[in-house]
Amino acid sequence: MQEPKDTNDIALSSLQGFVFERILLEEPEKCRLTVLGTFPASFVEHSEESTEKSTDALPAIVRLERTAIPINISQRIFPGQLGAFLSQVQCMERTDIYMWLAGWLSPSSIEQQPQGDVKVNIVCPATEVHIRKYSEQSCVLVHETPDIYRRIVEPYISGLPAERTRWRVFRGHVAVTEILDGHKEQSKLLFSSSDFIILPDMKWDLHTVGSLYLIAIVRDNSIRSIRDLRVRHIALLKSIQREAIAVASEKWGVLQGGLRMYMHYQPSYYHFHVHIVNANYEAGLGSRVGQAHLLDDVIALLELDEADASDRPGIFERITLTYAMKAAQT
Template identity: 55%
Template sequence: MSHPAAPTSFDALKAFSFERILNEDPFTHSIILLGTFPVPGNLSERVKAVVRIERTILNADQGVRLLGDPGLLTRIKLEQSTDIYTWLFGWLGEERAGDVKVNIICPATETHINKASYLKQEHVLVHETPELYEKIVKPYIAAFPPSRTQWVENILTGLSEKDKILFNSPDFLILPDMKWDLKTVTSLYLIAIVQDRSIRSLRDLRRRHIPLLQSIRREAARVVGEKWGLGKGSLRMYIHYQPSYYHFHVHMVNANYQGNILGMAVGQAYILDDVISLLELDPEDGPGIYERMTLTYGLGDQHELFKALTESQSGEVKENKRPYV
């Protein structure tokens, strides 16, 4: 069940009160806004909200109808024309459904607002040793209240998004990620969420989890093959570290998808195949490889871990005042 202030209608969406721009990305044609929505029944109370507005991607069916007479373009404006190059602005007609996709987090906590993909911030590469994980990161993860992942529990227990589930088993389920428009196959974006609540992040994976990860890989390939006709090697499957929420999940996108560059970047995305291969090197007993590894990843200066990791250092700070963790 959604929060009472979460807008589910056009009139409710228009009640948004803008505060500031968190970020803008010309590559994905998206802008992220911070503001508030009123609480129904108590209009004097407003709650924070993060709103991401993104231009949707043209699909192949629309592409063949964009130009010509009649076409989807209803108006154009000449920007410039020189030699062989011409630049135009165009407006799409009423037939085009969903020119923008709007994602809303309401109520939004400071952690949501400071999330790397929402708030524009400087990033540094940090080197998280097993000791730093045990001392700083693990307690940070353990301190997260269950309410922060209640939406995940609602999906796993069938209270929400039941109609979107593409695969369901006692171990995990697969469904579309909310960032996907559910139509454009070239930007296909699915997610697998595991039922095992003890796996919070990449650090918790052990050799015994290999069958689970292999099953996710196998079933995801089967689903996209049967439903969208995508063949072997068509999916890029990866795990985030640090993730945006601490309930283990695997991202799966079309291998040709070029959006969400930050989310697929080296230093955040760990390829599922590589993770499985590393786990195969785990000993039968004793510490696992992800217990023993130093993990290097990008961390924004607004992330809650940034300050803690900085304060843990012995004083090695670069001239730009950014820590080399």
């Protein structure tokens, strides 16, 4: 493989080097396709900490999704065809293992769709955790009582290594603390205060309002999940709600009723954050009952505690939470 001349050449040559293995997940009605394959080891840059450079092929996940207009994405991709599927690609974002590209299906669509016909999301090298995450698998419901949380779940969370609070979903291996401390991603911030920040999620292409996806991250690292929320946090949650509406309205014309705000339980990492998406955006399992808890509902439950004015434990210390877990996680 010759050395590419620019970013576009790097992306295109990389896609042409992709070897298809199998489909992990397909949602043709939403024009989404997730496939597993391999890239040459030259696809990624080895960090200075690497002691040796592998010459083997690297496992990779490639996820295609439409942007502003419906695209009839083929439900099958064969070896060597992924690069030909896109007539041109442009690298938009890249971290150590996460990358996304804007892609056009024909040269004539470049002017009509400057943001790309499709968004190409790449994880390389992909670990077994990534592959399980994007593979289709059955789920089971878990009923987490307060007692189970105290005896099993909370000790598990407290015993997690510090790297589990690294924000892998948005920016590869950039740690949450690096963003909150002002060392990383400051150009991405849409709002910042002494209590929380708001910035785009990497899942979003920054253009397609229908798939708008922002994240609010609180600065208080003692709040790990909704289990840690108390009456004293009502003002914080309402402030996140208010500022998210202001940002989405000012920048993209999305008004209050056009946003869905929710938290995951269990979350992917234990530093409290709120997902802020277009109300019409289908964000997969993460936005469905069994994992997503609406911010409005959480605030309402805390306000019941506030009105009660008793000395008993908070609502999220007393409640049994039911959530779905993929079979591979149980």
